[in-house]
Amino acid sequence: MDDAIVFGATGFIGRSLVAELLARGQRVAAAVRNDTLTPWLTSQGVDLSRLGIVTVDITRPLADLPDVRDVYNAAGRFAFGLSERDARSVNVTGALHVVEWAATLPRLRRLVHISGYRVSAADGHPDYAELGAYEASKSEADLAVRARAEELSVPLTVANPSTVIGPGQYIGLATLVEDLWHGRLPALPGSSDTFLPVTTIDYFVRFLAEIPASPAGEHYWVLDDDTPLLPELIGAMAAHMGVRAPRRTLPVGLLRRLPRRLTGADPETLSFLSADRYPTASADAFAAGVGLEKPPVTQALRTWADDLVAARFGSASPWRSPYGFHTVAGAPTWVTGDREHPSHVLLHGLPMNGDLWKPVAAHLPGPVLAPDLPGLGRSAPSPEPIDVWLADLMGPVRTRPVLVAHSLACGAALRFAADHPDRLSGLVLVSPAFLQAPAPRRARSALAAPILRRMPPPRLARTLGVPDGPEVRSATADLRRPGVARRVTASLRGHTVQRREWRALLDRVTVPVQIVVGSTDPLTEPVDLPMAEIAGAGHYPQLTHPTQLAAHLRSPAAAPTGA
Known part of the structure; x- marks a missing residue:
């Protein structure tokens, strides 16, 4: 027999709840329509030995499901623009089917229904035209589930979470953050007292896991009352990411009257923008009783911002390595990898970002540190020169890593190696542009800022x-952000006057130096240094020949040493 069943187990909340219950040693049945859950759990390192998968469509009456003690309904259609029929089929009809099935279980301890913090306590049918199908269906379901559970004597607890944040949450508040990141948020919807509370996914699923063992009959609003008001929340996230926060607000009433093509605001999201507060006392008391503490909300928002940017707001898979914004030389800098014990520090060339090194890092023996250079990629411009920025980046490093620089990043790497030989075990210059033929005029024209901003990935x-x-x-995603393409073009123009300076630095460097180039992108200026040539490679061997490049970075001449 299973301990619990989770409906909606492939959703953002459901999958994390399954992982939490399995981690507590429970036997869990995951009710899904299609099994995308197992791969996700495997990617999170979850032990699946106590997991069972059952195929279910809750829009139809339920039967032939395992006997369980606890029932969690995390199923729901969370989207804007739904028709009333589509929203009600899952959020209302489906929820009632779960209640009716739960009433047949001989050893039922609790039905936990996950609702929403904006549900109405008023009687009657909600106004679908005014609220939108999603919010109206959740309000209708909240009333219907409570009434049906009471009629059937089903022990029920309703959990009403606010915006649940964490890795994998890309709707709701996330769309506002995405507009902020891309410079598409000239004004903030709402007012100075708009309250859009959050709770973290980890806290919420731990809260849910504790409910069945508690007395029935209580219903909980689960949110963090310390969430900053929306202008402060967006301001804090903007400061963390190094982007400009909007200074103006637009009242909800005005937004409702303006055409959507002008505002970009989905009318259904506007009902969430209010100054309302919620009855959280019982949830806070319950959490205290079972030893749950909310994480500091400001730090939780920053961590979520890192997750959103790493995943490109749901369009990419993050690099499986520590990542996030850190203040380096006075600027929010995107850093991937180990900031204290890297074996290699990897500096990218243009017009790329730190992700350039991802294919190579998979073949290196130890952790790497791969930042986005200041003002490029995901990093904000630094008020300090690049040399100060690099020295500050290297400040926390406790190893003597190999410093690897590509193309135009070789200048900063050379200066650091010359000034701090005791901090490095080696220096590798990959496709050092200052020793190679200048890019043809046609290629430079193709990298002009207006062209770069609009250039699709294939081109x-x-x-x-x-x-x-x-x-x-x-x-490509970063080049479309305000200012990035312009700074790339400016860096390319400035390179031509630095070639002689960088060449002279080679004579000052005392750490072992190795040069790696592609056979189709050779040196045009000979140097008396160890050099490796990768057959068939061009200017970006990281992307065309990552295994071969990694082999040269692992060579004895470039081996890192400990602190």
């Missing part, structure tokens, strides 16, 4: 002579 890949893969798509 950028052809321009660079590399495969169109996730690294190119990552770079």
Whole structure:
């Protein structure tokens, strides 16, 4: 027999709830329409030995399901623009089917129904035209589930969460953050006292897991009352990500009257923008009684911002390595990898970002540190020179790593190696542009800022002579952000006057230096240094020949040492 069944187990809340229950040693039946749950749980390292998968369509009456003690209904259609029929089929009819099936269980301990914090306590049928299908269906379901559970004597607890944040949440508040990140948020919807509370996914599923053992009859609003008001919340996230926060607000009433093509605001989202507060006392008392503590909300929002940017707001898979924004030389800097014990520090060239090194890092023996250079990729511009920025980036490093630089990043790497030889075990220059032929005029024209901003990934890949893969798509996404393409073009122009300076630095560097180039992108200026040539590679061997490049970075001449 199973301990619990989770309906909606493939959803954002449902899958994390399944993982939490399994981690507590429970036997769990996951009710799904299609099994996308198992791969996700496997990717999270969850033990699946106590998991059972059952195929269910809750829009139809339920039968032939396992006997369980606890029932969780996390199923729901959370989307805007739904028809009333589509929203009601899952959120209302489906929820009632779960209640009616739960009433047949001989050893039922609790039905936990997950509702929403904006549900109405008023009687009657909600206004679908005014509220929108999603919110109206959740309000209708809240009333209907309570009434049907009482009629059938089903022990019920309703959990009303606010916006649940965490890795994998890309709707609701996330769309506002996405507009902020891309510079598409000139004004903030709502007012100075708009309250859009959040709770984290980890806290919420732990809360849910504790409910069945508690007395029945209580219903909980689960949210963090310390969530900053919306202008402060957006301001804090903007500061963390290094983007400009809007200074103006637009009242909801005005937004409702303006055409959507002008505002970009979905009318259904506007009902969530209010100054309302919620009855959280019972939920807080319950959490205290079972030893649950909310994480600091400001830090939780920053961590979620990192997750959103890493996943490109749901369009990409994050690099499976620590990531996030860190303040380096006074600027929010996107850093991937180990900031204290890297074996290699990897500096990207243009017009790429730190993701350029992802194919190579998979073949290196130890952790890497791969930042986005200041003002490029996902990093904000630094008020300090690049040399100060690199020294500050290296400040927390406790190993003597190999410093690897590509193309135009070689100048900063050379200066650091010359000034701090005791901090490095080696220096590798990959496709050092200052020792190679300048890019043809046609290629430089293709990288002009207005063209870069509009360039689709396949065209950028052809321009660079590399495969169109996730690294190119990552770079393209950043080039469309305000200012990034312009700074790339400015860096390319400035390179021509630095070639002689960088060449002279080679004579000052005392750490072991190795140069790696592609056979189709050779040096035009000979140097008396160890050099490796990768057959068939061009200017970006990280993307075309990552295994071969990694082999050169692992060579004895470039082996890292400990602190």
